[in-house]
Amino acid sequence: MLAAYGLGKSFGGLRAVDDAKLEVAQGSITGLIGPNGAGKTTLFNLLSNFIRSDRGRVIFDGEPIQHLQPHQIAQMGMVRTFQVARVLSRLSVMENMLLGAQKQTGENFWNVWLQPKQVIEEEKQQRERAEAILESVGLAHMAGAYAGALSGGQRKLLEMARALMTDPKLILLDEPAAGVNPTLINQICDRIVTWNREGMTFLIIEHNMDVIMSLCDRVWVLAEGRNLADGTPAEIQQNAQVLEAYLG
Ligand SMILES: Nc1ncnc2c1ncn2[C@@H]1O[C@H](COP(=O)(O)OP(=O)(O)OP(=O)(O)O)[C@@H](O)[C@H]1O
Ligand SMILES: [Mg+2]
Numbered sequence: 001m002l003a004a005y006g007l008g009k010s011f012g013g014l015r016a017v018d019d020a021k022l023e024v025a026q027g028s029i030t031g032l033i034g035p036n037g038a039g040k041t042t043l044f045n046l047l048s049n050f051i052r053s054d055r056g057r058v059i060f061d062g063e064p065i066q067h068l069q070p071h072q073i074a075q076m077g078m079v080r081t082f083q084v085a086r087v088l089s090r091l092s093v094m095e096n097m098l099l100g101a102q103k104q105t106g107e108n109f110w111n112v113w114l115q116p117k118q119v120i121e122e123e124k125q126q127r128e129r130a131e132a133i134l135e136s137v138g139l140a141h142m143a144g145a146y147a148g149a150l151s152g153g154q155r156k157l158l159e160m161a162r163a164l165m166t167d168p169k170l171i172l173l174d175e176p177a178a179g180v181n182p183t184l185i186n187q188i189c190d191r192i193v194t195w196n197r198e199g200m201t202f203l204i205i206e207h208n209m210d211v212i213m214s215l216c217d218r219v220w221v222l223a224e225g226r227n228l229a230d231g232t233p234a235e236i237q238q239n240a241q242v243l244e245a246y247l248g
Contacts, residue, residue, distance in 0.1 A: 001026040001170055001201050002078070007046050007056030009039075016042040018225035020056070022203075024170065029192065029202040031212040031233070034222035035245055040205045041083055043222065044172055047203075048073055048080045061169065077169035081176070083205075085155035089148030093139060093158055096147050097130035098123075100165030126165070133161045136191055138184065153180035157188065170201045177208045189215060213237065221245070 002024040009017045017039040024030045032040050045051040047058055049070050058066045060078050068076075087096050134140045137157045142150065147158060156176060163171055176192075177185045189211060192202060206212050212219060213233040221228040221236060223245040229236060236242055 001028075001061060002047065002203065003059045004043075004047060005057055007043065007058070008054045009042055009046055009051065010054060015225050017046060017053075017222075019227075020222065020225065021227055022047075022220055024201060024203050025218070026201055027196070027199070028217045029196050029204065029215045031216035031219035032203060032205045032222065033207070033209075033212055033219060033236075034228070037224075038222040039225040040222055041174055042225075044080055044174055044205065048078065048172065050080075074166065074168075077166075078172070079163040079166055079168040079170075080172035081156070081159045081163055081174055083174040083178070085152070085159040087147040087150070087155050087158050087162070089146060091147055092144055093134065093147055093150070094127070094130060094143045096158060097134065097143075097162055097165055098126055100130075100162035130161075130165060133164050136194075137161045138187055151179075153184055156180060157184070160188070164195070168200065170203065173202065173204045173206075175205055175207065177206055177211050185211065 004020065004022045007017055007020045008015070020039070020043055022032070022043065032043065034040050046053045049066060049068060053066060057064055060073065060076060065073055065076070088099070131140060131143070134143055137160065139154060139157055139161065142154065147155065150158060156179065160173060160176060176188055180188065185208070192215060196202060204212070204215065216233055218230065219233055219236045220230040221242050228245055229239045229242050231239070
């Protein structure tokens with residue numbers, strides 16, 4: 001579903017991502033791990049074209065995408081969340097969710113006048129979808145609150161929930177469990193498994209190894225911008241190079 005080959009990005013003299021390869025199979029939950037500063041977030045930024053790569057190619061759903069804008073990539077069905085959640089603090093949780101919905105008839109000014117019934121019906125459906133998703137991440141009771149009033153963990157949940165509003169094929173999560181309490185982490189993991197069974201593919205950066213090992217079909221390991229290993233969680237756990245990279 002997603003493949004990247006020979007990806008490279010330098011910041012000044014630092015090779016943040018260096019000749020990296022990554023493959024995400026359709027229907028999988030794929031993990032991306034590595035020590036702090038390994039280049040994981042930068043790789044996400046390159047995959048979703050939030051920053052331009054110096055070299056390499058990215059293929060999503062059979063199409064090269066490295067020339068596309070991030071919003072065009074999102075429209076193709078690949079969305080991502082940020083390590084530090086980006087939510088609109090002065091809007092309510094529900095408003096944040098509705099902004100995540102795409103291609104609504106009401107976004108075209110004339111349709112509001114010419115097809116009011118359809119616009120109202122779509123809004124109702126989006127609202128119901130938003131409520132159902134908020135419910136599933138345990139944020140339903142906060143729907144009317146300002147997003148700015150949420151805890152760091154709750155913001156991460158909201159960002160993930162909002163990404164789901166577009167019904168993506170592939171969702172890239174940058175540390176979904178960071179700053180989230182253990183009960184909520186379990187809930188997030190359960191949700192990811194459910195959404196995955198419903199057909200959604202995941203690529204997840206995470207330092208919490210329990211999360212990675214319990215969720216992932218395959219894990220890719222990055223260290224100092226380069227591929228260190230890839231394999232099943234069991235293979236990765238026993239890989240001497242991986243252990244060394246983590247223990248320093
Ligand atoms: N915009 C930037 N300008 C300069 N250097 C950057 C920039 N973004 C990242 N870096 C550097 O690139 C390297 C990789 O950073 P990146 O954030 O991708 O790592 P990471 O694997 O996501 O780390 P963490 O686990 O701490 O989130 C780091 O040395 C970082 O300081
Ligand atoms: Mg990061």
